[in-house]
Amino acid sequence: MKRKYDAKELACVLILVLAILPPLSAVIYILAKAAAGLSWEFVSTVPTQRGLSGGILSPIVGTLWLMMGTALVVLPFGVGAGIYLAEFAPNNRLTHLLETALVNLAGVPSVIYGLFGYAVFVVMLGFGSSLISASLTLAALTLPLVVAATRQALTDVPRSFREAALALGATPWQGVSTVILPSAKSGIITGTLLGMARAAGETAPILITGVAFFLPSLPSSFTSRFMALPYHLYIIATQVPGMPVERMWATAGTLLLMVMTMQVGATVWREAERRKKRW
Amino acid sequence: MKKFFSIAALALVASLALTGCQPKTPADNGGTTPPPPQKATIIVNGSDTMVNMGAALAEEFMKTKENIEVVVSGGGSGTGIASLINGSCDIAQSSRAMKQEEKDNAGKQGTLHEVIVAFDGLAAVVHPSNPVKEMTLQDLAKIYRGEITNWKDVGGNDANIVLLSRDTTSGTHVFFKEFVVQEDGKAKGAEFADQTMMMPSTQAIVDELTNNVNAIGYVGLGYLKPSITALGMKANADAPAVLPSVAAVQDNTYGLARPLFFYIVGNLEGAMQTYIDYVLSPAGQKVVADLSFVPISK
Numbered sequence: 001m002k003r004k005y006d007a008k009e010l011a012c013v014l015i016l017v018l019a020i021l022p023p024l025s026a027v028i029y030i031l032a033k034a035a036a037g038l039s040w041e042f043v044s045t046v047p048t049q050r051g052l053s054g055g056i057l058s059p060i061v062g063t064l065w066l067m068m069g070t071a072l073v074v075l076p077f078g079v080g081a082g083i084y085l086a087e088f089a090p091n092n093r094l095t096h097l098l099e100t101a102l103v104n105l106a107g108v109p110s111v112i113y114g115l116f117g118y119a120v121f122v123v124m125l126g127f128g129s130s131l132i133s134a135s136l137t138l139a140a141l142t143l144p145l146v147v148a149a150t151r152q153a154l155t156d157v158p159r160s161f162r163e164a165a166l167a168l169g170a171t172p173w174q175g176v177s178t179v180i181l182p183s184a185k186s187g188i189i190t191g192t193l194l195g196m197a198r199a200a201g202e203t204a205p206i207l208i209t210g211v212a213f214f215l216p217s218l219p220s221s222f223t224s225r226f227m228a229l230p231y232h233l234y235i236i237a238t239q240v241p242g243m244p245v246e247r248m249w250a251t252a253g254t255l256l257l258m259v260m261t262m263q264v265g266a267t268v269w270r271e272a273e274r275r276k277k278r279w
Numbered sequence: 280m281k282k283f284f285s286i287a288a289l290a291l292v293a294s295l296a297l298t299g300c301q302p303k304t305p306a307d308n309g310g311t312t313p314p315p316p317q318k319a320t321i322i323v324n325g326s327d328t329m330v331n332m333g334a335a336l337a338e339e340f341m342k343t344k345e346n347i348e349v350v351v352s353g354g355g356s357g358t359g360i361a362s363l364i365n366g367s368c369d370i371a372q373s374s375r376a377m378k379q380e381e382k383d384n385a386g387k388q389g390t391l392h393e394v395i396v397a398f399d400g401l402a403a404v405v406h407p408s409n410p411v412k413e414m415t416l417q418d419l420a421k422i423y424r425g426e427i428t429n430w431k432d433v434g435g436n437d438a439n440i441v442l443l444s445r446d447t448t449s450g451t452h453v454f455f456k457e458f459v460v461q462e463d464g465k466a467k468g469a470e471f472a473d474q475t476m477m478m479p480s481t482q483a484i485v486d487e488l489t490n491n492v493n494a495i496g497y498v499g500l501g502y503l504k505p506s507i508t509a510l511g512m513k514a515n516a517d518a519p520a521v522l523p524s525v526a527a528v529q530d531n532t533y534g535l536a537r538p539l540f541f542y543i544v545g546n547l548e549g550a551m552q553t554y555i556d557y558v559l560s561p562a563g564q565k566v567v568a569d570l571s572f573v574p575i576s577k
Binding site: 048049050122123128129207208211212213214215216217225235238239240241 | 322324327328330331333334335337338341348349350351352353354358362365367368480501570
C-alpha cells in the first residue's frame with residue numbers, strides 16, 4: 001500500500017532538504033577542492049618556508065595533542081558534574097542556578113574563553129603558553145557539552161533500572177556505577193567525542209594560550225607550545241603572500257576530514273550501541 | 280555516596296597532577312639526573328603583519344644554529360606587548376611603537392630594548408585612469424576624515440571619492456588611522472569618515488580598486504601592482520611628490536612609512552644576541568626584503 005503524504009508533511013521534507021543542502025554542498029565543495037592538494041606526503045611532512053613547501057604534519061600532531069589534552073581534563077569534570085546533576089543533585093535553587101549557568105556557558109563566545117584561559121592558566125597559574133593552558137581552555141569550552149551529554153545519557157536510562165538496583169539492596173552509588181553508567185556509556189562517549197571535534201576546530205581560544213605559527217619541532221610534552229590546523233590555516237590564508245590555493249584547500253580539507261571522522265564515527269558507534277539495547 | 284565523592288576527588292587530583300606538576304624546565308627534576316644539553320628557546324609573539332616575516336627569519340636562522348629554537352606566533356602587536364610584559368614571550372614583534380605606559384610596565388621586568396628590524400611602507404592607491412597622481416599627506420587625511428569628498432577638490436574629475444580601508448583588526452588600519460587620519464597626533468581623536476568601506480583584507484582593497492575608478496585605498500608596498508596606481512606623497516603643497524619605494528622609505532623622504540619593531544626585556548646576551556645579530560645582518564635583511572618589507576638601511 002502506498003503511503004500518502006499530505007501538504008504539511010511535504011513542506012517539512014522540503015524544508016529539511018533546503019536546510020541540509022547548503023552545509024552538505026559546502027562540505028562536498030571543500031573536499032573536492034582539497035583533493036587536488038592532498039597526498040600522503042602533504043600530511044606526513046613538516047611545513048617549511050611558512051607552509052609554502054613541505055606538509056602539515058606539525059599542525060596535525062598539535063591538533064591531536066590538543067584533543068587528547070582536552071579529553072583528559074574534560075572527561076573527569078564533565079562526566080562527574082553530569083552524574084551529580086542527573087543522579088544526586090537535590091531539586092533546589094542552587095541546582096537550578098548551576099543548570100542555568102551551564103546553559104549560559106555553552107553560549108559564551110569562544111574568544112572569551114581564550115581571554116579567560118590566558119588570564120587564569122597562562123598568567124595566574126603560570127602554565128605559560130603551552131599545551132596545558134590551551135587544553136584547559138578548550139576543556140572549559142567543551143565542559144557544558146560534555147555535562148549536557150552525560151546528563152542526557154543518564155536521564156535516558158529508564159527509571160525502572162534504578163528502582164531494580166535499589167530493590168536488590170544496592171546503594172545509590174552502586175546503582176549508578178554498576179547499572180546506570182554502563183547503560184549510558186555510549187551517550188557519554190559520543191558527547192565527549194563531539195566536544196573533541198568542536199575543540200579541534202577552534203582558533204580563538206588557542207590563539208593566545210599556546211598555539212604557534214612556526215615551531216621547529218613537534219610537541220614533546222604538555223608544557224610544549226604547538227601548531228594547530230585551524231590557526232595554521234588562518235595564517236597561511238591571510239598572512240603568507242603567494243600561498244598556493246591548493247595548499248589552503250588541502251589544509252581546510254584535512255581539518256574537515258578529522259572533525260567529520262570523529263563526528264560521524266561517534267554517531268555510527270552510538271547507533272550501533274543503541275541497537276544492542278533492549279529498551 | 281562517599282565512594283562517589285572519593286572517586287570525584289581522585290579524578291580532580293589526577294587531572295591537577297596531569298596539568299599542574301609538569302616540570303617547567305628540565306632543570307627542575309631535582310638534580311638526580313644531569314639535565315641534557317639545554318636547547319635555548321626564544322619565543323616570539325605579536326603583530327600579525329610580522330608573523331610571516333618572523334617565521335621566515337626563524338626558519339632561515341635555525342638552518343645554521345641547531346642549538347637555538349625560535350618559536351613564532353601572532354595575535355596582534357598588543358598581544359605581543361602584553362605577553363612581553365607578563366613574561367610569556369621573549370620578543371614582542373610590533374608594528375607600532377610601545378606606548379609610554381607599556382614601556383614603564385615592561386621596564387619593571389628589566390631593561391627594555393627597542394630594535395627596528397624593518398619598515399612597512401604604505402602606498403595610497405587609486406585606479407590607473409584617475410588623473411590624480413600625487414597629493415599631500417594632509418589632503419589624504421582630509422579625504423579619509425570625510426572633509427574632502429569630491430575628486431575635483433584635489434585636481435581630479437567631478438566625482439565622489441569612494442573610501443576603502445582595512446578593517447579594525449589590521450595593524451595597517453591602526454597605523455593609517457594614527458599616522459594619516461589623526462595626522463600623527465595633530466588631529467587627536469579623529470575618525471575614519473562614516474562612509475569608509477572597511478575591507479577584510481588588502482587583497483579585497485586591490486580587487487575593489489581595479490573595478491572602481493573613483494576609489495582610493497591604501498596597501499603595503501609589497502602589494503603594488505600595475506592594475507593600481509600609487510600616489511606620490513608630498514610633505515606640503517610646495518614640496519616635490521615622492522613615489523613609494525624601498526629607497527624612499529629607507530632614506531626617510533617618503534612620508535607614509537612606519538618602522539617595525541622587536542621589543543626585548545632583559546640583557547641582550549647569548550642566544551638572544553645571536554638571533555638579533557642575525558636579523559640585522561645582511562642575510563637576515565635579505566629575508567626581510569624577499570617578503571616585500573623594506574629592509575633597514577645600513
